[in-house]
Amino acid sequence: MIDRAHPNLSVSRQCHLLDVSRASVYRRPASVSADDLRLMELIDRQYLARPFYGSRRMAAWLATQGFPVNRKRVQRLMRLMGLVAIYQRPNTSKAAPEHAKHPYLLGGLTIDRANQV
Template sequence: ETPYYGSRQMTWHLRRLGHEVGRKRVRRLMAIMGLRAIYQKPRTTVPHPEHRKYPYLLRNLVINRPDQVWCSDITYIPMKRGFLYLVAIMDWFTRKVLSWRLSNTMDVEFCIEALQDALMRYGAPDIFNTDQGSQFTTPRFSGILEERQIRISMDGRGRWLDNVFIERLWRSLKYECVYLHAFETGSELRAGLGRWIAHYNERRPHTAL
């Protein structure tokens, strides 16, 4: 049994085993054999009907400097058994991951910890963009931003492109780190993510730079 899921991950897995295969061939063979990706996909954006929603402020906005816009999102990280949730805060211009936290629940606490860590280490942005998940719309989270006079921006319902850069971060992180290892414990996952994010921040070229 393998911990890899889609055709791309399977291609990388086979190459690591010494097989010279391309993704198109792997996709074709998986289709012939009736194989498809099967993995848990927990919902990470669950709006709260009583929380205030904020308008999206980034449409047609020219973003040309660090700390102009930060963004945040939550994703799930599959492990050998089960999964954990990961929240990250990113600078929209530099694509740098400013802070991140893991949690085994969708409680707001780990999001607040990541936010406070980023604010303490890097100051404050002009605008903070998230989706409409209840962790970000709760007054406990938005209140921290409002106290610092940070303008709050939120994606439209179902519009993942509104926060496209952090969605690309999740894709890279999962393909280049998570899917290549069968992390068994939270401490192993935390160490692995720490190494990958450090590499991403310090060595990986970003289009904005």
């Protein structure tokens, strides 16, 4: 949508009007290397078989397959693919049944002056 050869509007002004960063116009995103594509393919195949593998376990598995890679690289590739390990997270929204629930005493009160409550 940015026209670099526009006679009246500069690239900076066009970016401002479209609410786009100028850096995204000037700098082209780097393409993914062939090594990363191969690792992404392996990660995807293993993720489909074992979706509970996180970056640590995936990096260890890749090392057993002959691809010793850093865990941060695996994190980056999994983030790029949108993969997140599936595991049971703590359920912090439920109240413990043995705890007493106290009533809210200010429910019907209209507070209309300072230091009333």
